[in-house]
Amino acid sequence: MxxxxxxxVGSTAAVMGVGGCLDNSGGNGPGNAGGNGNVTVDADxxxxxxxxxxxVPEERSIDTGAYxxxxxxxxxxxxxxxxxxxxxxxxxxxxxxxxxxxxxxxxxxxxxxxxxxxxxxxxxxxxxxxxxxxxxxxxxxxxxxxxxxxxxxxxxxxxxxxxxxxxxxxxxxxxxxxxxxGSDVDDKQTTYQIEGQSTADAGKMVMLEQVDADRLEAAPIGDDGSYSLQLHYSGALDTQFSVKAPDYTVEGSLEELTNNAVSADFEA
Structure with a gap:
């Protein structure tokens, strides 16, 4: 098995942005929790x-209609x-x-x-x-x-x-x-911020994808055409990412994308 x-665990993270630092089916869940420590659960x-x-917390009412x-x-x-x-x-x-x-x-x-x-x-x-x-x-x-x-x-x-x-x-x-x-719950991650501009309609999503891995982030386009993608990541700055806006797709290293404003004219 x-x-x-x-x-x-807890988490501490620095935030990096443009120009540098911004300072399976089944019934009810099985397994046993060991208080606030480690717990083991059957994966399948x-x-x-x-x-x-x-x-188990005492039952209480929640007004989800007010969300x-x-x-x-x-x-x-x-x-x-x-x-x-x-x-x-x-x-x-x-x-x-x-x-x-x-x-x-x-x-x-x-x-x-x-x-x-x-x-x-x-x-x-x-x-x-x-x-x-x-x-x-x-x-x-x-x-x-x-x-x-x-x-x-x-x-x-x-x-x-x-x-x-x-x-x-x-x-x-x-x-x-x-x-x-997970495999890396103890890793310290840095939060990177990628700023960009798009001519697409406000509310449309811009996607950030790691080129050589299945890692995703997303951000909506604002009324002024701007967007801000955040990536929580412990890998190298030379890792390649793709920014996919509705009106363009560009690619660059994490360092390049966080140190330059992204637009259709972006060049790595």
Whole structure:
């Protein structure tokens, strides 16, 4: 039986930007949580649920109708506050779906979550398609809810009845020391910021993709045509990334992209 360690960790990160530093299917989740330490869960049986906690929070009412919403691809997506999501998670009343790329998912993720990347990157073997349409599903990403909003919108459009995007995003989950799993949960990451300009309509998404790995980020275009992509990354500055706006695609190293404003005229 494949078994994995779920680690509860904190996070510190510097923020780098232009010019430098900006200073699978299944029932309710199995496994056992060891308080705030490491926990072990059967890898094949999580089905999007977190490990069983030692203490289950008392039942309380949540007015999900009061949640703020954001429109993605013409679909209104409710943004669930992290306090409510963690309450559901501890009570195993929501399935967690990671909307990022597979390399990010393998590196570190919410313990028990499944990979369900945002469109157009959703995998053919997406485990969410086997879940009932009346399941409560929470999608998450790190930007903080652009990729997760796109994935949630697609699920809502497909007929899923109770889908939310985690409002504060994965970084807040990590910073609070909530349960994580993955191969690199102890790695210190730097947050890089890529600024750009596009002539496309406001609200359209700009995607950031690592050229040699499945790593994704997204950001909306503002009313003035500007956008700001954030990447949480522990790799080298010479790693190649592609910025895909609706009106252009450019490629460059992480160092080049963070030290120059990106536009259709960008040259690495």
């Amino acid at each position: 494949d078994r994995r360690q779920f680690l509860v 049986d999580t089905g999007g649920y977190g490990p069983e906690p030692e203490t 703020q919403t954001q429109t993605f691809d013409g679909v209104e997506v409710p943004l669930a506050p992290i306090d409510d999501v963690f309450y559901w998670y501890q009570r195993q009343e929501a399935r967690m779906a990671d909307a990022r790329g597979s390399d990010q998912y393998q590196s570190e993720r919410v313990a028990g979550s499944v990979l369900s990347s945002a469109p157009p990157y959703t995998p053919d073997n997406d485990p969410v398609v086997d879940w009932s349409e009346d399941e409560r599903i929470v999608t998450y990403c790190g930007c903080p809810h652009n990729l997760s909003g796109l994935r949630a919108a697609a699920l809502i459009d497909d007929g899923y009845e109770e889908v939310y995007a985690l409002d504060e995003g994965f970084r807040e989950w990590r910073d609070r020391g909530y349960p994580l799993e």
